[in-house]
Amino acid sequence: MKKPMKILTLITLSALFALNVNAAQPKQVKKITAIDPETGLIVAKGIENVVANCTACHSAKFITLQRGSRDTWKDMIRWMQKTQGLWEFDPATEKSILDYLATNYAPDDKIERRKNLPLSALPVNPYEKKM
Numbered sequence: 001m002k003k004p005m006k007i008l009t010l011i012t013l014s015a016l017f018a019l020n021v022n023a024a025q026p027k028q029v030k031k032i033t034a035i036d037p038e039t040g041l042i043v044a045k046g047i048e049n050v051v052a053n054c055t056a057c058h059s060a061k062f063i064t065l066q067r068g069s070r071d072t073w074k075d076m077i078r079w080m081q082k083t084q085g086l087w088e089f090d091p092a093t094e095k096s097i098l099d100y101l102a103t104n105y106a107p108d109d110k111i112e113r114r115k116n117l118p119l120s121a122l123p124v125n126p127y128e129k130k131m
């Protein structure tokens, strides 16, 4: 083989190898999403409405530390509207905010607390008073 040919083969082989290594990687469960550097919110559809309406009074951390179903988010919004001076939204804006929150900050069963162990699985409590 001539030298340029050898180099070409080498490049092709390493490219194929790289592709193969990539293919062997386990599939990502969740799509990697961008985080807005200013607020810490997940960059997704509807973020402009959330930034405009939900970060005026408090940090977006209130949102990023919460998880909730659509109803839970709606209840939180109603509570702020009733008691904290949050303004009313037109239906399209409210839908867009709820879509965003319920999609990006939904309850995550992977981070939920596990159930308490049954008493039978616990060690004897040495401090328990004997009756």
Ligand code: HEC
Pocket: 050, 053, 054, 055, 056, 057, 058, 062, 063, 066, 076, 077, 080, 084, 085, 086, 087, 097, 101
């Ligand atoms: C008019 C001001 C105002 C706006 C605008 C506002 N909030 Fe709030 N929010 C508050 C106040 C006040 C609290 C309570 C703070 C505290 O408990 O110290 C609060 C609390 C929260 C909490 C914490 C609730 C809890 O019980 O832990 C979340 C989550 C939240 N807001 C989300 C949002 C979202 C989502 C939006 C946009 C739809 C929003 N906020 C817009 C005033 C506002």
